[in-house]
Amino acid sequence: MSFLKKVVLITGASSGIGAETAIHLAQLGASLSITGRNKHSLDKVAEQCGQPKPFVIIGDLTNENDVKNIIDLTIKHYGKLDVLVNNAGIFELGSIETASLEQYNNIFNVNVRSIFQLTVLAVPHLIKTKGNIVNISSVVGLLPLRNSLIYCMSKAALNHFTRCVALELGLRQVRVNAVNPGLVKTHIFRNCEMNQEQLKIFFEKLKEWHALGRNGDALEIAKTIAFLASDDASFITGVTLSVDGGMHIMSPALPSFV
Template identity: 55%
Template sequence: MSASGDAFKVSSLKGKVTLITGASSGIGAGTSVLFAKLGAVLALNGRNLESLQKVAKECKECSGGVEPLLVAGDLTDEDTVKKIVSEVMVRFGRLDVLVNNAGILAMGGIETSDLATYDRVMDINVRSVYHLTQLCVPLLIKTKGSIVNVSSITGMRPVPGILAYCMSKSVIDQFTRCVALELASKQVRVNSVSPGVVATNVFKSAGLDEKQNAKLLEQCKQIYALGRPGEVDEVAHTIAFLASDAASFITAVNLPVDGGYHAMSPKETLTV
């Protein structure tokens, strides 16, 4: 294959119908814009319709005027999940890529959290992913498509103070491997990315104030091998790679995007 052909294979998702959850902010928003630039046909989910519309506008501008399908709603509601899949099929008649990005971070450890927090985190970060994926699998089998789950390095490296979140991401890692093996014979690839600390509003949404957030970002300079936190675009490009034909022989992989944190000494641990 020529060099130009290789570049096309790596960088282009042109025409791929892609459903991205949690698309109204952070990694989901950045991934949506990148996929639009790469020519993907988008269906975007998020709970905040106003923010989702802003992301959709940027996607439209990046894609030469192609309007994304917006399917707003809370993924913990089973009827909403069913509606999302139905609307994707009505509009596009197919699905090539599913990016399970929606999730929340909640503060609290075994002594300071409660069951309500645990249930909320697991419902959003795990149960909704299980349900949406289950409904999308028949569509992805038809297109021999791919799934990319957004996990977290906390699924591999525990961080004190966010117990339920760490647990939920460990579940997503195992979910990725199990589903990948189940669907491999049908040529559906399933992978995940595990970002480290990325400069988004996720910690602010979980209750950290500006000073605490700044302290967390400063820690990354000391204990991440690359000496800094990550950027949304860096995670988005990794998702695009795994979703694309450039990763056609990759499945059941959990790829850290964490500046080398996963390989550091266990003594070098983030604190929230």
């Protein structure tokens, strides 16, 4: 599998799955454009990617001008775009009784609205290269989960967005797929109102939610993203692929996060 001469844009690349994906694709020869809000963290990821270093763009996906700049600067720097990896996302706890409209807006602005805008801007360039899109969703976009209502809704929306856009762009030879990870220990959980000890217990407990009896690793997700983005997956589109250690075959109503 090679990404030589392929330009790949990855959002949310400063940590977790986005960072691992950047490092893995760099090893496969990709020319990378990586973006996020934390310059220090992005620079660290860029160092780990080796030479040639990725093109680093600092931006907030909830800012429409920043989103436009991410695409414009990538095209200005590389002249084209082959792969868009929509990885950035946020997670917050909340049920129908506790969640607020503000929380709804926060989550949907990052997890859905920004992806819509970035994809709209990227599509003309992907049509030119017959490129592809990989959206990073979640297994809870397929399964209900207590106390995570808005997050689950946002990922369900992203799954269907993936299918609809794949259908619309199929005849233009642009593939669109999504990865639905199970539990992977990343910084996305830092805003879920648990301290370090509670998070440790939480991650240990969640091993039981997976048929394989363990949580996932960010590199496992990164390798799946690379496969779907590669020419090896040239006949795959509209797929929402669960990479979740069998979480999707467990109880149809998973326990609450807290």
